[in-house]
Amino acid sequence: MRVVFPVIVVTAALMGSCGEPEPASPHVVSLERGKGLYTQVCAQCHGLDARGVPMLGADLTTSTFFLESTDDELVAMISKGKPAADGRPPMPPKGGRLDLTEHDLLDIIAYIKTLSHEP
Numbered sequence: 568m569r570v571v572f573p574v575i576v577v578t579a580a581l582m583g584s585c586g587e588p589e590p591a592s593p594h595v596v597s598l599e600r601g602k603g604l605y606t607q608v609c610a611q612c613h614g615l616d617a618r619g620v621p622m623l624g625a626d627l628t629t630s631t632f633f634l635e636s637t638d639d640e641l642v643a644m645i646s647k648g649k650p651a652a653d654g655r656p657p658m659p660p661k662g663g664r665l666d667l668t669e670h671d672l673l674d675i676i677a678y679i680k681t682l683s684h685e686p
């Protein structure tokens with residue numbers, strides 16, 4: 568008995584220190600990934616330089632909507648897509664790539680922001 572007791576105390580102390588919750592790791596934006604995904608998914612309608620394609624996607628580099636919206640608002644809009652308007656076809660949700668995650672969209676948004684400027 569005199570040997571077993573201290574062993575239990577040490578084990579309990581070790582187990583206690585393992586149970587700390589890991590802090591949620593914040594998303595680290597990758598412009599490299601954003602560019603790759605933009606090129607694969609969005610460029611077909613918005614152009615490789617994001618300046619838009621006539622009768623398809625709008626110019627994103629001068630879009631006031633893009634410049635004035637928060638990342639959350641942009642993620643929401645891109646996830647939902649846009650109905651057809653002004654003779655343009657609708658934008659499909661996530662540009663048709665439903666497997667894109669919120670992190671993917673944040674990377675894409677960060678990349679587009681490097682191309683944006685005031686209209």
Ligand code: HEC
Nearest residue numbers: 608609612623624625630632645649655656657658661662
């Ligand atoms: C199949 C074509 C298509 C694809 C793919 C596509 N879009 Fe669009 N997008 C559109 C159309 C059409 C509009 C509406 C045009 C307009 O607003 O003048 C639009 C509008 C937008 C707008 C709103 C612009 C504004 O000023 O209101 C944003 C932001 C946008 N797209 C981002 C994206 C992103 C990011 C991707 C890639 C994940 C993407 N789009 C993929 C066709 C597309």
